[in-house]
Amino acid sequence: MTDGKGFLGGRLMVVAFEGWNDAGEAATGAVRALKELLNVGEIMAVDPELYFDYQFNRPTVSTNEEGLRVIEWPSARLYAPESPGTEGVPLAEDAELRVSGTNAGNIYLLIGTEPSRSWKSFAAEVTDAALAADVAGVVFLGAMLADVPHTRPISIFVSSDNADVRGELQIERSSYEGPVGILSILSDAAEAAGIPTLSIWASVPHYVHNAPSPKAMLALIDKLEEVIDVSIPRGTLVTEAAEWEAGVDTLAGEDEEMAAYIVQLEQARDTVDSPEASGEAIAQEFEKYLRKRSDGRDGRADGRSGPEGPRQ
Incomplete structure (x- = not known):
């Protein structure tokens, strides 16, 4: 934020993790949708042996296009633009296929599974990779189970612990206190390294927690598009929602x-x-x-409150 360009003036890393921060798979679903639309390639992957308990996050096996059985290990991967800084194809020319806008070539993606251990080392490794890639800002996507109706627009809360970001984008600072997920740890590490951050959280109806929520995913993409100043094709997501x-x-x-x-x-x-x-x-x-509601329940099937998002 010291170069005068503001939060949107440089490379932005959009982050989502499976697990505690990802109700309805909304956050990871949004980043995976971006990965399909952006011209990006993997530049870093953490060693799963260091950060994951395989009895908690088990490897999966599948058959690839060549008919071979492949084991996929839990991990976190960083993707970078193939042509950093290149402006995206104008929306009118390629509306259904490509993210467009002046910021389209500045979007990096980090997606993975929330680690089971060594969070400080994990955050340090991710922060070092962001610094090496000259990332100038980080946008965290999260989704929490909440007492909200599925029939109304999905509630979205945007916040930042960085005073400059709050002033530039006219957003709030979260007042939440309590247990946190890996997003808060990464945010703290990034801010300590001089990389400003903000968070975008969606509230997912807790009574449909067992299924992915395309409506929450769509809400996150809508807000992300607004915040990072790009145009993101929705594809079939509107129909799915x-x-x-x-x-x-x-x-x-x-x-x-x-x-x-x-x-x-x-x-x-x-x-x-x-x-x-x-x-x-x-x-x-x-x-x-x-x-x-005199039965004493907190309204969530797993007994959790939303981690880093707003209290409902």
């Missing part, structure tokens, strides 16, 4: 208790989004909503 919502509607239609619960979530969300809602009114509505 609509089909996902319709599928959850069908499930709710067969379960009266689930349907009633979704109505409560809708009412709470609509109150927050209403133009006349004041901070006090919103607080009172949520207090009323929480009192109704």
